Amino acid sequence: MCGIFAVYNDIEAAELTYLGLYALQHRGQESAGIVSSDGKKFYSKIGQGLVSDVFEKDDILRLKGRYAIGHTRYSTTGVSTIVNAQPLIIRHKKVNLAVAHNGNITNALLLRRKLEEDGAIFQTTSDSEVILHLMMKSKEKEIHNKIKEALTPIKGAYSVIFLFNDKIFAARDPHGFRSLCIGKLKNSYILSSESCGFDLIGATYLREIEPGEIMIIENKKIKSIIFSQREKKAQCIFEHIYFARPDSKMFGESVYEVRKNLGEELAKESPPEKESIVIAIPDSANISSLGYAQHSKRPLEFGFIRNHYIGRTFIEPKQSIRDFRAKVKYNPVEEVVKNKVLVVVDDSIVRGTTSKKLVRMLKRCGAKKTHYRISSPPIKYPCHYGIDTPNKNELVAAKKSLEEIRKDLGVNSLRYLSIKGLLNSVNGKKCKYCLACFTGEYPV
């Protein structure tokens, strides 16, 4: 998962892109980069770490021009090194081209091998570089036709932004796995993975780029071409469950509302025991726990305090402090938990290891009973489209029964939301969302 952002035609293009990336920081903390253009020359700064660590004031000043694209990376494919940080830039003949990509190309390796047979040399191990090589191979004259030709053989998930001189292009794969929105700020156009990127800079949300659409922003105007027959929409429902910020619009729906619906559906399907109190695993389950508590008329409490100062390179103690990795992030509030019947709401269970530790911490604080409620169905299949889920054999729900997991966690009851409940929470009918991680039915 990554965050991508672009500004077309603003005197502060790089600054606004910096802010946009900052608002998209939750989509990737591994690296960040901005490429700007003054119409002729490119300026870039790309580095490892958080947006606020990568860019110094001087960097932003050096990033001249009215056009800029940016990227925050959360490693999915490609080894995690600076060389794979984006945007990727190439200088080809006398042309500069930069690209920022969110998603995962499922046939990248195959395409790469074919290109290498013909002598192509790749700079990175990132699957995004395939797009650039296909474009450079294209004999088309117009950039958007080169893009079209390059995207045609590509399978999988991609939302992608191109910067070329004084033009910006955006494209989204025919299934529309990953979102990409366009907004407006005075005379500028803005592209952002999520609408929360618009809020910070005061831009207005216009719409999502459509699946199979190439958007051309040039001469201060937007044009659009459809480069592919529209496939069945397969938007990633996990963005709503976990990944996106609750103050964003995603695939046209409010994440906050969907997340609250998930809690309500969960409360309908698996209501709480009497006398129980509801607590969330913060911050991702805050909204669904609120939905659960309101619908079930049980009091919400802040049972866990989350430490937000976690650095990237935290040092673990030599002699293991029990449940250390969970403890360092979450601390239960004894006064809330002690002698209480708890309904703990979480967004999902992947490996189950953290959940187990959290339950153990609650027990040590004197919880009387613990009921675990998950605001999504069991994850049984890995994602091929850009979310960093582990192999199938590390997914606890792929290997164990509900009762086995319950015992593992050491809770009094465990309930997941049903697929039906999940679909009730979104406006879309089944056909609009990709549910592959729950059902194993992969769209590509």
Add this chain to the structure above:
Amino acid sequence: MCGIFAVYNDIEAAELTYLGLYALQHRGQESAGIVSSDGKKFYSKIGQGLVSDVFEKDDILRLKGRYAIGHTRYSTTGVSTIVNAQPLIIRHKKVNLAVAHNGNITNALLLRRKLEEDGAIFQTTSDSEVILHLMMKSKEKEIHNKIKEALTPIKGAYSVIFLFNDKIFAARDPHGFRSLCIGKLKNSYILSSESCGFDLIGATYLREIEPGEIMIIENKKIKSIIFSQREKKAQCIFEHIYFARPDSKMFGESVYEVRKNLGEELAKESPPEKESIVIAIPDSANISSLGYAQHSKRPLEFGFIRNHYIGRTFIEPKQSIRDFRAKVKYNPVEEVVKNKVLVVVDDSIVRGTTSKKLVRMLKRCGAKKTHYRISSPPIKYPCHYGIDTPNKNELVAAKKSLEEIRKDLGVNSLRYLSIKGLLNSVNGKKCKYCLACFTGEYPV
């Protein structure tokens, strides 16, 4: 405000101190330091920035010995430079001594000038250094007597830890402005500014160091002497309102419970309009808003999403984005706010500038009405005991009437909690807490 921590007699003394500082990170992000001792030699690492930035794995390994003290600094007095970062270390004759100090010595400058007259040379501009010079001047033989003699002329707020060879000493000023707790972990003793430092490492809370007490930890035992006639207790109530972590005990009371009481008292005194919803300024007002919502039976919603990735050196845009500094931290959720009557709960108003921006953001999102509720009385006087409040003429409540502030903020109503409501929220009667920032009655 600072955080201080110590470990007596543990093979992982530096590691546990690192974790303790990490749990106290909210008490100061400017610098962090650890000094350890193997009984003879000192080892230290002190640097600017967050705990997770200052210490590398190798640093911790180099910090040998079974004894360690640590400090996280939030600049109050003394210019903010590395030279003022703590713990302060001195080597005097053949003796090593390190000190970590939380608080503010009100007669530091006077004492310093007197010492300088006699030829003393100060290394730092920190008021804490005065303690060391007074100790070195003392002709007493025993360290705890040197400490006693040094603390006698000192006025103001201090919780202070000393490391000397294989001994650790702790002291708290006679009024007890700043807390300092002692805990136990197997055969080790632990000192921490707040009890949340114990939770992460699995230590058990024993008690607070008493005002006017010097605690001597040596030969694996605790001894205690009273170095001063006990003064009227004057514990900082602002720790409960804002500064301490809600999962801590502070002055013997649960911060979570006190904060929830504040919200309830506020709801009793200034109940919401019908049909309103309650939202907090996250995260400091989360618990009080919950107390308010529960007591007034109005729904709580997460109206603001807080961005936790704010770096220390955020770059502001050249051309001002309106309300930028607030926006970068908080984003309202349009779906929650639009067309609603809001009760916004905040912990306090200092200058009023951020509050104003937040209200403006809510309005732009379509809030119908906004009622502002503050879970503490108006702050009219600066703090002299370690909390970084501005001068009196920057405190909005010192200059303007309630109605003027309400107009400034642009809200439909504004209510503070009364002093009486505040005291109802804590177990202590008035005499136990310092209320100087509200009343101007300074204990020293």
Add this chain to the structure above:
Amino acid sequence: MCGIFAVYNDIEAAELTYLGLYALQHRGQESAGIVSSDGKKFYSKIGQGLVSDVFEKDDILRLKGRYAIGHTRYSTTGVSTIVNAQPLIIRHKKVNLAVAHNGNITNALLLRRKLEEDGAIFQTTSDSEVILHLMMKSKEKEIHNKIKEALTPIKGAYSVIFLFNDKIFAARDPHGFRSLCIGKLKNSYILSSESCGFDLIGATYLREIEPGEIMIIENKKIKSIIFSQREKKAQCIFEHIYFARPDSKMFGESVYEVRKNLGEELAKESPPEKESIVIAIPDSANISSLGYAQHSKRPLEFGFIRNHYIGRTFIEPKQSIRDFRAKVKYNPVEEVVKNKVLVVVDDSIVRGTTSKKLVRMLKRCGAKKTHYRISSPPIKYPCHYGIDTPNKNELVAAKKSLEEIRKDLGVNSLRYLSIKGLLNSVNGKKCKYCLACFTGEYPV
């Protein structure tokens, strides 16, 4: 001009390469890099600055394997950035290939444009990358045949080393502009731009790679193929005059002896005035001044002291100290110079600006007369083969007469060595050396 080095089959391959680069440091201070191989995997460290700055102890330890190549860069073509630092590495299909190149490819741009037409994407602006693309285009199976095919269309100067799994390949252009030597150290083979690289690690000099030769080092043996009809040898005579270290063998001749010969020939052609003393511009003219002094039986003195601590980023004073840039490097010794008739020996005059300053400094110290003697002919033409000479119109000897230059410098007499004297100083007859910078007769 660059330095290249390689170690084949030594347990300390990276360490020896580090030492080799260190001995070749005078050939380029802009960047340094080492790539090692354990036969399967590559390990690399490449950075900007001096060898001693780029590599930390840990870097060397990480550079595993019995095979390594290294490079020190002195920017000639390609912008001076880290991306152009060598060795260049590519991963193509499942193959790793690294290359270190010394020289200048004269038709690089042409070849590059052609490759780009076919869709090739270049990572760097370095001309060396063309070799890699041509190799990857080759349908040959064997690496040495790929090399042969790639080198065929390339014109200009190159000595080049390739690392591939557990094999090392070396090649030199058909004219042999730049040297490349092979040596032996126990069971290892060593490649080095100059023989001084062998001395430091205790290796024995075997011979130079021949012009037009590809050397294949695999299975602990050396094989050799000739990839090109041998062209007229055109070895760079400037290596002897200035660039190479005096303790090196270069093109089979001792640089020290050649340089001393230059001084003697110069003394024969332009003998000193009676009563004069001989001083050198240190350190490059030390040996030739010695030859001059010995042959003419005049005393040598150390008239200039050179400051060897010059950093790369020396800060110049705002208000110009007269002749600052020369002064910071050279200081005349007043006691040597005062009231003396001086013969100043220098290796060459390029722009003439430094010489002018040096002369002025001597005069200020009270020199009675100054006779300037240059141990090479006037440089009238730029070098196309890797030496960083300026454009023709910046070469003082291309624009001005001897008398004009003499006046510019402000010396009593000025004499250059003749072409004949130059050729007398080397064993080779004219056909063996490139004299293009003096004569304008470019071999390619």
Add this chain to the structure above:
Amino acid sequence: MCGIFAVYNDIEAAELTYLGLYALQHRGQESAGIVSSDGKKFYSKIGQGLVSDVFEKDDILRLKGRYAIGHTRYSTTGVSTIVNAQPLIIRHKKVNLAVAHNGNITNALLLRRKLEEDGAIFQTTSDSEVILHLMMKSKEKEIHNKIKEALTPIKGAYSVIFLFNDKIFAARDPHGFRSLCIGKLKNSYILSSESCGFDLIGATYLREIEPGEIMIIENKKIKSIIFSQREKKAQCIFEHIYFARPDSKMFGESVYEVRKNLGEELAKESPPEKESIVIAIPDSANISSLGYAQHSKRPLEFGFIRNHYIGRTFIEPKQSIRDFRAKVKYNPVEEVVKNKVLVVVDDSIVRGTTSKKLVRMLKRCGAKKTHYRISSPPIKYPCHYGIDTPNKNELVAAKKSLEEIRKDLGVNSLRYLSIKGLLNSVNGKKCKYCLACFTGEYPV
């Protein structure tokens, strides 16, 4: 040994000080620092490493004011850490004071203990800090009287510069162990450890500060007081033999001339074998070898090439390359050495380990015979006055006879210069110089 420098009253005070330190770089490469003053406020930059590494352009710009002092440190006493880097700065009462010190205080520990008894706290382990504490203890009003009072109890070697608001003070110990010169540049006064610091910035040498003199530079004028009865002069003769730059004046004599005299005296006392050639250990013995060669009418050759790119943190190979540490610095020129009878001139022998390696290298290059000539007497006693000689039992001449050392080195003959020859080389009679390292007669 250290270098100290000061500029009084120049708009570019910090820049000129930077240049001065740069010219004094050979006197200490461990750390460098500059403190400037605009008359009221101090500005400083102090760091570890070379002058060119410590200071960035921005640093120099920040160092405002017309007054500046600088220091380059070569660790003698005090652990080598940044805390001991100079100039030392203190802020005392409302006064700023900075000090740069060259030399070694022999009773520093004693004075320190006494001060600590009275409660003084030291910041560093440097002996220079004692001066500051003694000054702060003084009840005198005028700074120069404080200095006088502070210097009175101090024994040993010191040349010291003080910066105070818009005044600069300089002092030299009564024996005058270490030099300190004053020069003039337009309306500015310049202080420098050696006169080569004047040349670079174009200043004129005036004179040396006298032993026992305090110089006061204020109100654009120089005043002088004598703070001590003049003791027998004991200037360090080793400055002439090895330490100072040959283009400096030192104690009123030209280092170049003294060094050449040393070679001539050596040639008189220990003439060369017929048919021999003379080579120097570069660069310190260059001038004395020239004196030797000229006087004995034997040809000088450059037998060793010195690598000037040695970094501070050179990585040694794991498996020892024989004589590595010498080899990395010096490489013999085979063509010079082979089959020759050599007279090798060196300035001194300390431990003898490097000499041994150099001789071995010459033999491996085929030297027929090697005669070692040392341009100073045998060093048998450690220096207490600032030169970093090892303990007596590491000094080879303190433990072994001439014949034993000759055998150790493996040379055909070994001769030192006599004390008489040494004294003939300087203008001074015996009473003017300290010869303690040769004779054991310590002046203090």
